[in-house]
Amino acid sequence: MSGVSTATVEDLTEATAPKRFWNRQRRLGAGLVVIGLIAAVIFGSVADSATARFTLSEDAEGAALSINGQFGAILFGIVTIAAGAALLAGVAKRWQTTLLTLGIVTFVFSFLCWQVAGKFLPLVDTASGSLELALPLILGALAGVLCERSGVVNVAIEGQFLMGAFGAALVGTLATSVWAGLISAVVGGVIIASLLAVLAIRFLVDQVVVGIVLNLLALGVTGFLYERLMQPDAMKYNSPPRLPEWRIPGLADIPVVGPVLFETNLLVWLALALVVVIHLALTRTRWGLRTRAVGEHPTAADTVGIRVRGLRYMNVLLGGVVAGAGGAYFTLVSTGAFNKNMTAGAGFIALAALIFGRWTPFGALGAALFFGFAQKLANYLSAVGSPVPNQFLNMLPYLATIIAVAGLVGRVRAPAADGVPYVKS
Amino acid sequence: MANDHIDITVEPGEVHALLGENGAGKSTLMNQLYGLLQPDEGEILVDGEPKVFRSPRDAIAAGIGMVHQHFMLVPVFTVAENIALGAEEVRGGPLGWLDRRRSRRDVLETSKRYGLPVDPDALVENLPVGSQQRVEIVKALTRDVDLLILDEPTAVLTPQETDELLAVMRSLAETGKSIVFITHKLREVKAIADRITVIRRGRTVATASPDTSTDELAALMVGRDVSLEVTKTPSDPGREVLKVSGLIVDDDRGTRAVDRVDLVVRSGEVLGIAGVQGNGQTELVEAIMGLRESRAGLIELEDKNLAGRTTKQVLRAGVGYVPEDRSLDGVVKDFTVAENLVLDIYDQAPFGNGFKLNPGPIADSARERVSQFDIRTSSPQSTVGTLSGGNQQKVVVAREMSRPLKLLIAAQPTRGVDVGSIEFIHNQIIHERDVGTAVLVVSSELDEVLGLADRIAVMYRGRILAIVSPDTPREEIGLLMAGVVTREAEDTE
Numbered sequence: 001m002s003g004v005s006t007a008t009v010e011d012l013t014e015a016t017a018p019k020r021f022w023n024r025q026r027r028l029g030a031g032l033v034v035i036g037l038i039a040a041v042i043f044g045s046v047a048d049s050a051t052a053r054f055t056l057s058e059d060a061e062g063a064a065l066s067i068n069g070q071f072g073a074i075l076f077g078i079v080t081i082a083a084g085a086a087l088l089a090g091v092a093k094r095w096q097t098t099l100l101t102l103g104i105v106t107f108v109f110s111f112l113c114w115q116v117a118g119k120f121l122p123l124v125d126t127a128s129g130s131l132e133l134a135l136p137l138i139l140g141a142l143a144g145v146l147c148e149r150s151g152v153v154n155v156a157i158e159g160q161f162l163m164g165a166f167g168a169a170l171v172g173t174l175a176t177s178v179w180a181g182l183i184s185a186v187v188g189g190v191i192i193a194s195l196l197a198v199l200a201i202r203f204l205v206d207q208v209v210v211g212i213v214l215n216l217l218a219l220g221v222t223g224f225l226y227e228r229l230m231q232p233d234a235m236k237y238n239s240p241p242r243l244p245e246w247r248i249p250g251l252a253d254i255p256v257v258g259p260v261l262f263e264t265n266l267l268v269w270l271a272l273a274l275v276v277v278i279h280l281a282l283t284r285t286r287w288g289l290r291t292r293a294v295g296e297h298p299t300a301a302d303t304v305g306i307r308v309r310g311l312r313y314m315n316v317l318l319g320g321v322v323a324g325a326g327g328a329y330f331t332l333v334s335t336g337a338f339n340k341n342m343t344a345g346a347g348f349i350a351l352a353a354l355i356f357g358r359w360t361p362f363g364a365l366g367a368a369l370f371f372g373f374a375q376k377l378a379n380y381l382s383a384v385g386s387p388v389p390n391q392f393l394n395m396l397p398y399l400a401t402i403i404a405v406a407g408l409v410g411r412v413r414a415p416a417a418d419g420v421p422y423v424k425s
Numbered sequence: 426m427a428n429d430h431i432d433i434t435v436e437p438g439e440v441h442a443l444l445g446e447n448g449a450g451k452s453t454l455m456n457q458l459y460g461l462l463q464p465d466e467g468e469i470l471v472d473g474e475p476k477v478f479r480s481p482r483d484a485i486a487a488g489i490g491m492v493h494q495h496f497m498l499v500p501v502f503t504v505a506e507n508i509a510l511g512a513e514e515v516r517g518g519p520l521g522w523l524d525r526r527r528s529r530r531d532v533l534e535t536s537k538r539y540g541l542p543v544d545p546d547a548l549v550e551n552l553p554v555g556s557q558q559r560v561e562i563v564k565a566l567t568r569d570v571d572l573l574i575l576d577e578p579t580a581v582l583t584p585q586e587t588d589e590l591l592a593v594m595r596s597l598a599e600t601g602k603s604i605v606f607i608t609h610k611l612r613e614v615k616a617i618a619d620r621i622t623v624i625r626r627g628r629t630v631a632t633a634s635p636d637t638s639t640d641e642l643a644a645l646m647v648g649r650d651v652s653l654e655v656t657k658t659p660s661d662p663g664r665e666v667l668k669v670s671g672l673i674v675d676d677d678r679g680t681r682a683v684d685r686v687d688l689v690v691r692s693g694e695v696l697g698i699a700g701v702q703g704n705g706q707t708e709l710v711e712a713i714m715g716l717r718e719s720r721a722g723l724i725e726l727e728d729k730n731l732a733g734r735t736t737k738q739v740l741r742a743g744v745g746y747v748p749e750d751r752s753l754d755g756v757v758k759d760f761t762v763a764e765n766l767v768l769d770i771y772d773q774a775p776f777g778n779g780f781k782l783n784p785g786p787i788a789d790s791a792r793e794r795v796s797q798f799d800i801r802t803s804s805p806q807s808t809v810g811t812l813s814g815g816n817q818q819k820v821v822v823a824r825e826m827s828r829p830l831k832l833l834i835a836a837q838p839t840r841g842v843d844v845g846s847i848e849f850i851h852n853q854i855i856h857e858r859d860v861g862t863a864v865l866v867v868s869s870e871l872d873e874v875l876g877l878a879d880r881i882a883v884m885y886r887g888r889i890l891a892i893v894s895p896d897t898p899r900e901e902i903g904l905l906m907a908g909v910v911t912r913e914a915e916d917t918e
Binding site: 281286299307 | 459461462480481482485491493496497498499500501502506507509510511512513515518520521522523564
């Protein structure tokens with residue numbers, strides 16, 4: 001309760017003023033100023049006054065961007081404060097995103113200057129590592145986009161990953177073909193997706209509950225088969241070929257960008273292409289228009305002759321294809337063998353990326369890359385023996401999602417009929 | 426059974442009114458015609474040929490269009506997207522590449538041809554209900570319908586908008602289209618219909634011509650003679666019971682819903698609030714009841730400030746509340762009638778002590794209320810969900826009027842209630858007034874406000890535009906409901 005008990009004429013005129021002072025932009029600006037202060041004061045004071053080198057090559061030698069660690073930490077912190085101050089001062093709305101991005105990026109750099117002072121950070125390796133760690137998250141979040149934009153909540157991404165990873169390892173080994181493995185991964189994802197579809201769409205079971213149950217099912221089934229089948233005879237059942245890295249001549253020679261984007265495996269290109277394809281399909285095609293209609297207002301879609309359940313089935317299964325392919329990453333790209341519960345919650349981080357990315361393909365891509373970077377950074381920090389516990393960085397996806405869902409970073413609005421089964425009245 | 430062997434014939438170029446009470450089976454009938462429901466028996470003939478509609482797709486193909494009571498528009502889509510949906514213009518491709526320019530042009534063309542202005546690029550969620558309804562009509566017309574069904578289309582319109590809609594219906598009929606107009610409002614039926622089919626309890630009871638008298642139509646609809654007029658003596662207003670001043674309330678989206686409202690309700694009078702749905706009435710009532718935070722202003726009940734109190738405190742201060750959405754806020758459907766009757770005082774003697782309930786007194790009191798308020802239920806121990814809408818509402822009214830009241834707030838007291846129960850509830854409200862309670866009635870049915878109120882406050886976009894006497898001509902109040910302030914109306918208070 002605002003608890004306004006007396007009202008004078010002045011109170012009224014103020015209360016009727018259409019805008020509040022602490023609008024979203026000012027709240028964001030204040031947040032940036034605070035973290036900028038933390039960066040400039042705390043990072044700046046604890047950073048060594050030694051050179052921080054961001055190298056283009058794998059080792060400490062070669063071309064690099066260098067900066068004094070302490071100076072850098074303070075400098076970037078001040079830029080963060082400036083970006084926040086600009087938002088606080090009330091700049092035009094079109095600058096909001098740019099300034100917000102600038103503020104966050106400079107904060108990250110301030111942090112890096114502190115951590116890297118006296119050491120080096122290989123830029124290319126960090127970028128390609130982030131992209132690789134983001135790969136399953138991109139595919140998982142895209143699977144979520146397909147399901148949830150048509151109104152079916154997909155908490156089972158984790159289970160789809162596991163089945164995909166398992167199928168890829170088993171069939172890939174038996175057939176000694178990485179392509180057979182990839183196809184089986186897709187099949188594995190579709191199996192879980194079809195269970196989700198039938199239970200959620202046909203039998204109207206609570207979709208979150210179904211998702212959790214399916215995750216446990218996938219964990220149980222793959223764990224059991226792993227222990228009984230794969231572990232006793234790993235050579236025969238659990239040594240799939242790896243997905244080959246391809247190099248596009250010419251493009252791969254572009255510095256930094258080349259080795260990251262054009263010297264990599266098929267799955268990365270597939271994921272990036274899918275982001276564009278799903279985005280265009282959702283916004284520009286009949287299928288997309290109908291999918292969004294079914295996710296927002298299924299009764300309206302039904303009354304203009306759209307088959308609501310049919311479309312939902314199709315989209316959930318398509319999501320299974322994409323998430324299954326994401327599962328292949330774990331066995332065909334990352335480790336080269338299946339292991340019990342090897343996805344370790346990646347499906348949930350993908351779900352977080354979906355929400356953080358506001359249920360859009362490009363948003364999901366951005367969120368996945370951000371989470372991938374956080375994870376890569378955590379690995380780097382533990383490797384160089386940083387005083388910052390890497391668990392802190394591993395928390396980042398969840399923290400970011402809580403912030404996003406709490407509505408601090410823009411309005412997060414799920415499709416209106418997300419998770420609501422369609423029953424004809 | 427919602428429909429029991431109904432026969433209805435609609436001729437080309439006629440406006441055919443389907444008249445019946447809430448729950449008579451009008452919508453069920455039309456949903457079968459539109460393929461949303463399948464009939465168990467009987468057939469549908471279009472131009473003399475039998476047709477089977479498995480889904481709306483089949484109905485649309487047969488030239489049938491429907492404007493639903495709750496609009497079937499996707500709020501986050503543009504007008505053009507909503508109209509195109511299901512019949513998209515595409516340029517090929519496996520997923521169907523949308524041809525937006527053509528969709529947009531089609532919308533403008535139809536809009537111009539029938540004189541129904543719509544902006545193809547506007548987002549539907551930003552449009553007022555009147556425009557949303559136009560979008561629905563254009564949507565049906567772009568699909569080349571021969572028969573257009575309008576389900577309770579005037580429920581959300583001001584009297585002027587209603588007149589406009591009736592004119593549109595007439596001009597559509599003149600182009601040879603048939604129109605089925607579902608309604609329970611006799612005035613509109615008489616104004617527009619070429620023929621009237623009256624439905625009661627799922628059966629056709631009569632086919633009437635528009636010169637049938639209003640009383641006769643009402644009797645056909647209800648099955649017995651009813652008095653549509655509320656009989657009451659002149660009011661005898663006493664002291665000020667509720668005083669609201671400078672009240673400002675925001676809605677869920679943070680936009681201003683109630684904007685500097687001042688009003689006074691005296692003991693022994695009914696203040697009616699008229700206005701089209703969604704002009705801040707809901708938020709005003711919720712703020713008074715402590716269900717919604719107010720941003721500024723005073724709410725005084727006999728000099729005690731209510732702003733900032735919890736709903737329980739407000740109720741205990743002597744306020745009775747009939748909420749506008751019965752099933753959401755009025756009753757707990759899975760609870761019994763007896764339990765619902767003590768929802769407000771279950772923790773007070775003799776019904777309980779806050780720790781345990783006393784089933785004996787609860788059952789005794791329930792039996793008494795059931796007979797006193799004429800609640801038609803097989804037993805006080807039946808769940809409320811098994812009762813008809815009218816009887817559920819009587820449960821709410823019985824509960825709220827069983828406490829000693831200083832103020833009664835009744836929001837949409839007869840929405841979805843059969844005519845027999847409407848009469849009863851109206852009489853109860855007048856009775857409460859006559860024993861000296863201050864009564865605030867909010868209704869989007871202008872006739873209800875005119876019948877009950879001793880003074881009428883017209884609400885538009887969160888403001889009270891004027892307070893007028895119930896003798897004011899309908900047209901004038903209608904203009905106020907549309908935000909048009911005439912000089913006389915301003916002077917009235």
